[in-house]
Amino acid sequence: MHELLNTLSTLDLSPFALSFKLATITTLILFIVTLPLAWVLSQSKSKVKPIIESIVSLPLVLPPSVLGFYLLVAFSSFDLAFTFKGLIVASCFYSLPFMVQPLQGGFESLNKNMIESSYIAGKSKWVTLFRVALPNIKPALMTALIITFAHTVGEFGVVLMIGGSIPDETRVASIAIYDLMNNLEYGKAHIYSAIMLLISFFVLLSVYIFNHKQKYFKGVRA
């Protein structure tokens, strides 16, 4: 018991802080950049749409080492390897489908006539996006933001290849656990892993509770 308390008091939480910083920035960037993309994709009947959708979904199926390899090659001319900025760029690629897919799905499920009513009212595509479409896909929006955040926190392979393990720069929580394992520090590895497990669980729980409430609320009032 004494040993556990001692371990807890000396616990370095900076990898978690770094993970959350990385996840917050990545989520914000992806939201701003991919919101128009998801909107355009949802409204498009273009023949190139499946190609763009495939590219967006690639990080779901590619081994992180493949993504990491190409990013390292690309980073060699930008001086981004083993830096926090490099991690942000890599995370944006890695978590791309987790932001785009829920948003696009949300937009596609909207009543088409509601969107058309906005156009008929003389409103542009952008006004329609922000005043009509976005406020009506709250559950999808919530899912996109939180899953992107959680997925970035849980990132490992790409971070290892791009960032290595530089304390306070690229040593995020998942890397820290890997290092602790390698150094046979099982006590700390246990605590770190438990924290990650709990955070991940409560993040998912909050998404499901929010979406359940939204559906329940709509169902009762309809």
Next chain:
Amino acid sequence: MISLKINKALCGAKGEMSLEVDLEIEQGEFLAISGESGAGKSTLLRILAGLEEAEGEVVVDGQSWRNFPVQKRQIGFVFQDFGLFENMSVEQNLLFVANDRVLAEKLLEITQLSELKKRKPNTLSGGQKQRVALARAFMSRPKILLLDEPLSALNPEMRLKLQKEILKLHQRFGCTTLMVSHDASDIYRMASRVVVMELGKIVKDGTAKEVFSTDSSCLIGEVLEVQQNRVIVLVGQQLIELEVSKDKQLNIGDHIKLESYLAF
């Protein structure tokens, strides 16, 4: 004046068909479009609104509407499923179209929605939603009003009242109105002209009286129940019990002619 000469391949109720319409509509006219479902009526409205593309030409007041964006067409549209903005209250639905509180109040009053103006659409009944959609369609002071079965979800009393109100607003705003409807009473009371569509083509064009009165000396009824020498027949929305001669064999679902009647 609206001139439509359009052609579009459609996947209708009976397989592929082509929508071929050549139609001229005078300024201020109230045109009803009737016909079976899948005949292309709604598509015709959507093409005029700029929501769907078609080959051919749409000319409004001498100006071609080819590549003319939907946002600039100054139309009002009542969709069959209303298309209300779910995130906004009834009042906000109207004000989103045009920030004109006086007009919004007036329209809410006419459609008897003043009490419900703070409510969100998903808390309203079908009939109430339909009235919101109607009120909203007039907010842009439309030049052209497109109504896709605008009264279908209303009870007879509200229907009668709104028939009058739509007519009044149509005249007040001086708009040209196209209304898709199956209901002969809506069409008779409101429309100055009716076209009937079948499989993408206009097959009849005239006043409601000309189009709907095929044979004024008889009524058509549907047999609902057969008893020994009596049958229950549905004529319009009314049930009539009739005696039948013994040698006449009638079955449920048969359509029969009722002749020789007098109004008294």
